[in-house]
Amino acid sequence: MTLKAYIITRSLLALPMTIFLLSVVFIIVRILPGNPIDLILGPHATPEMKTILAQRLGLDIPIYLQYLHYIAGVFQGNLGKSMHTGIPISQEILQYFPNTVVLAVAAMFVALAIGIPLGVLASQRFSKTEDIIVRLFGATVYVIPVFWLGMILQLVFGVYLRIFPVAGIGPLPSKSLTGLYILDFLLVGDLQGFAKSISYLVMPAFTLGLIISGVFMRLTRTYMVETMRQDYTVAAVSRGLRKQTIIYKYALRNALLPLVTMIGLEIAGLLAGAVLTEVTFSWPGLGTYLVSRIGLRDYPAVQGCIVFFAVIVIVVSFIVDLTYAYLDPRVRL
Amino acid sequence: MTTSIRKIPAIKRFLVGDVAKRMVATGIVILAFIIGLNVLAPYLTPNKPTGARADGQLFRPFQEPSKDHIMGTNDIGLDIYTRVLYGGRVPLLVATFSTLFALLLGVPLGLLSGYLGGFLDKLISLIMDSLFAFPGLILAIAITAMIGPSILNTAAAIAVIYVPVFFRVVRSQVLSIKELLYVEAAKSIGESTLSIVFRYILPNTIPGILVILSMGFADAILIEAGLSFIGLSTVVPPDASWGLDVAIGRNYLLSGSWWIITFPGIMLIFATLGFSLISEGLNDLMNPKLSE
Numbered sequence: 001m002t003l004k005a006y007i008i009t010r011s012l013l014a015l016p017m018t019i020f021l022l023s024v025v026f027i028i029v030r031i032l033p034g035n036p037i038d039l040i041l042g043p044h045a046t047p048e049m050k051t052i053l054a055q056r057l058g059l060d061i062p063i064y065l066q067y068l069h070y071i072a073g074v075f076q077g078n079l080g081k082s083m084h085t086g087i088p089i090s091q092e093i094l095q096y097f098p099n100t101v102v103l104a105v106a107a108m109f110v111a112l113a114i115g116i117p118l119g120v121l122a123s124q125r126f127s128k129t130e131d132i133i134v135r136l137f138g139a140t141v142y143v144i145p146v147f148w149l150g151m152i153l154q155l156v157f158g159v160y161l162r163i164f165p166v167a168g169i170g171p172l173p174s175k176s177l178t179g180l181y182i183l184d185f186l187l188v189g190d191l192q193g194f195a196k197s198i199s200y201l202v203m204p205a206f207t208l209g210l211i212i213s214g215v216f217m218r219l220t221r222t223y224m225v226e227t228m229r230q231d232y233t234v235a236a237v238s239r240g241l242r243k244q245t246i247i248y249k250y251a252l253r254n255a256l257l258p259l260v261t262m263i264g265l266e267i268a269g270l271l272a273g274a275v276l277t278e279v280t281f282s283w284p285g286l287g288t289y290l291v292s293r294i295g296l297r298d299y300p301a302v303q304g305c306i307v308f309f310a311v312i313v314i315v316v317s318f319i320v321d322l323t324y325a326y327l328d329p330r331v332r333l
Numbered sequence: 334m335t336t337s338i339r340k341i342p343a344i345k346r347f348l349v350g351d352v353a354k355r356m357v358a359t360g361i362v363i364l365a366f367i368i369g370l371n372v373l374a375p376y377l378t379p380n381k382p383t384g385a386r387a388d389g390q391l392f393r394p395f396q397e398p399s400k401d402h403i404m405g406t407n408d409i410g411l412d413i414y415t416r417v418l419y420g421g422r423v424p425l426l427v428a429t430f431s432t433l434f435a436l437l438l439g440v441p442l443g444l445l446s447g448y449l450g451g452f453l454d455k456l457i458s459l460i461m462d463s464l465f466a467f468p469g470l471i472l473a474i475a476i477t478a479m480i481g482p483s484i485l486n487t488a489a490a491i492a493v494i495y496v497p498v499f500f501r502v503v504r505s506q507v508l509s510i511k512e513l514l515y516v517e518a519a520k521s522i523g524e525s526t527l528s529i530v531f532r533y534i535l536p537n538t539i540p541g542i543l544v545i546l547s548m549g550f551a552d553a554i555l556i557e558a559g560l561s562f563i564g565l566s567t568v569v570p571p572d573a574s575w576g577l578d579v580a581i582g583r584n585y586l587l588s589g590s591w592w593i594i595t596f597p598g599i600m601l602i603f604a605t606l607g608f609s610l611i612s613e614g615l616n617d618l619m620n621p622k623l624s625e
Contacts, residue, residue: 017463024464028475132352139613143605145555147562148579148598155591166587272470276559280583290471291563294478306475313466 006325014318021310022074026067029303030059040083040297057083057300074311079304084296089304093286097308098179099169100285103208103277104270106201108263110209111216116259118213119220120252126225134221138214146273150207150280157203167282170200204281208273212266219262223255230254257327264320268313356614360547363607367421367600374418382419383571384411395585398592405592407578408585409571416573417596421604423484423567423574428553430488432495432546439499440542444530446500447507458504461497469494473556477565487567491556495549502545506538544616551608558601575601 037053038045054060058069058080073080079089122134158166171193173184182201185194227233228251236246275287282288286305293301370377379387384407386392391410398405404413446457464472469491476490510516511534519533557567558576566577575597582593 013459016459017466020460020463021467024467024472025475028479127352139609140602140606143551143555143602143609145558145562145576145579145598145601145605147559147583148594148601151579151583151586151594152598154586155589155594159587159589268466268468272468275471275474276562279563290474294474295564302475302478306471309471310467313468317466 003325007322010318010321010325014314018311018314019071021314022071022307023067025303025306025310026070028306029299030063030066040299074307079307080300082293082298082301084293084298084301089301092289092301093305093308094179096284096286096289098181099283100271100274100278100287102180102182102201103204103283103285104267104274106205107208107212107274107277108266108270110205111213111266112263114210114213115216116220116252119217120224120247122217122221123224123228124247131221134217138217140214141210142214144211145276146207146211147276147280149211150204150277153203153207154280164203165200167280168200169284170197204277204283207280208270208277211273212269215266215269216259216262219259220255223258224251227251227254260327261320261324264316264323267316271309271312353614353617356610356617358614360607360610360612360614363603363610367604367607368425370418371421371425374415377418378412378415380412380415382415383573384413384415384419385571395588395590404596405590407593408581408590411571411573413578413592413596416578417575417600420573420575420578420597421600423572424554424557424576424601424604426484427488427491427557427567428550430485431491431553432549434489434492435495435499435549436542436546438492439496440503440535440538442496443500443503444507444535444538447504448511448526448530448534454504457500461500464493465497465501469552470556470559473560474563474565477560482560482565482567484567487557487560487565488553490560491553494556495545495552498549499542499545502541503538506541507534510534510537540615540619544612544619547608547612547615551605551612554601554605554608575604 037050037057037059041049041053051060058066061069077090079093081087082089082092085092118134118137122131125131154166157163169181172181173188173190173193175184175188177184177187182194182197185191185197224247233246233250236250241250271287274285275290277283278285278287279291286308290302290305293305374382381387381389392402392406392412394406394408394410396402396406402412402414404417407413407416442457442461446454472494473487473490476493477487480486480490507530516529516533519529524533557574558579561567561574561576562580562583564580566574566580568574568577570577570581578597579594579601582590582597585593
């Protein structure tokens with residue numbers, strides 16, 4: 001199969017996946033027990049109030065029409081209006097989302113910076129003490145509740161030592177150019193503001209990054225052990241190349257390929273972890289938005305937010321598959 | 334040169350195999366300890382399960398750990414040590430129900446889908462892959478927010494995440510098992526499809542299921558705690574639950590009341606670590622490829 005044909009087949013697969021996930025969200029919000037109208041109005045609402053709210057939310061038409069309206073709306077980028085602010089939800093989401101991206105990218109950087117070197121170390125000291133310690137470390141960070149780790153760091157570095165700000169995102173740049181505030185600081189040349197916003201970013205990024213670093217550590221170890229057994233590595237050894245050259249130029253390079261796919265697959269885990277990290281650090285991202293709207297019973301916003309997460313996951317998995325197909329032609333067979 | 338490219342001697346192989354067994358054993362000991370604490374709680378503390386005094390009165394709030402209250406007291410004057418002892422019941426119960434639900438749905442679907450193949454298999458796989466790709470916690474948040482948290486509701490919400498995990502593992506195992514000779518033999522003596530799937534194939538997938546089962550327990554405990562943290566707690570104060578207590582402690586971080594979050598958090602980590610060590614160890618024992 002050519003790359004072009006693969007892209008077409010893969011796109012055709014993305015469509016039913018999208019429709020399915022959108023349907024899941026619809027089932028959760030509209031069909032599961034727990035009617036939003038009752039939840040919003042409480043037990044003492046009159047039937048008139050219920051009718052008016054149902055009309056406002058578009059819940060007064062037959063369920064299959066609601067479903068069709070909803071699917072059509074999503075494909076047009078229309079997620080409805082927030083009940084709390086009256087602003088279109090897509091607009092609100094796009095305002096919060098860049099902050100989540102900043103946090104997620106920084107956390108991914110931390111995770112790779114911790115995970116890859118530790119994984120390489122473990123593979124080089126395979127089944128020795130270092131290997132066992134690194135593996136234990138990986139198993140332990142995976143089981144620490146991310147919000148708990150965040151709070152302990154807040155206590156130690158924010159409350160007691162006062163090295164980093166306890167919570168928040170810090171000052172924002174004077175002008176918003178790209179939406180990504182960290183980039184904007186650099187673009188307007190405000191280095192002081194940039195440094196300040198980094199100090200706010202350190203703890204949330206480290207918290208989330210440390211938790212997911214275990215996955216990368218484990219994978220790097222596995223792939224490195226495998227590539228170090230390959231003939232070309234053995235050949236490099238027999239040619240008398242330096243150990244460092246063999247590890248970094250021969251083995252790690254090849255071990256990184258499957259890692260690239262893993263980064264894509266970890267996006268889902270990263271987003272989930274980001275929700276809790278954002279709430280812990282009062283970080284004004286999509287997770288904080290979602291949780292605050294759950295508290296306000298702003299159901300259209302909750303639904304819109306979940307739909308947005310679903311779309312991100314589908315888009316990312318699409319990109320990952322294409323990248324992999326490009327890098328490794330065997331996938332296209 | 335490094336040992337990893339040389340053939341590893343038998344003694345090393347034994348050592349690595351031993352690590353896996355030790356992991357499982359450590360995990361079991363941790364769990365026995367945690368479950369023991371929860372079961373024996375009434376004998377380990379004179380206080381009520383909520384952490385109040387036996388006569389129902391409260392203690393002085395915000396007490397630092399001391400001889401009277403080895404883990405301190407919380408914001409309304411409940412003994413944290415007592416709450417830590419009793420606080421595992423809710424997460425463990427939720428985890429048990431959620432993995433059970435997921436198992437009962439995911440395993441039969443995986444068995445049938447993998448064995449029958451064809452269009453049905455493609456359809457179920459697509460659905461399961463889509464669910465699997467979605468961030469589990471966010472799905473659980475959405476479901477719990479809509480149906481309201483309770484032990485069974487929260488368990489159901491978490492189960493939705495794990496159905497595709499069971500499905501995928503079982504299905505991929507069935508795909509290789511169904512080609513084996515003994516399955517062929519069962520077919521030739523006229524066994525029915527259901528009998529082949531459940532009596533001949535299912536037993537061989539059990540080790541894989543056990544790995545996922547204990548991983549599911551670990552994740553369910555973490556997710557239940559996460560839901561508690563964002564305000565979708567399974568129980569409400571003054572009932573005790575580790576996740577809920579960590580969430581409550583968040584409000585008093587700035588005043589430096591470290592003990593309110595620290596102890597329930599450590600219990601969460603221990604319980605999760607126990608399950609994940611078992612899962613990891615079992616996985617190593619089953620796939621000795623990396624330990625050769």
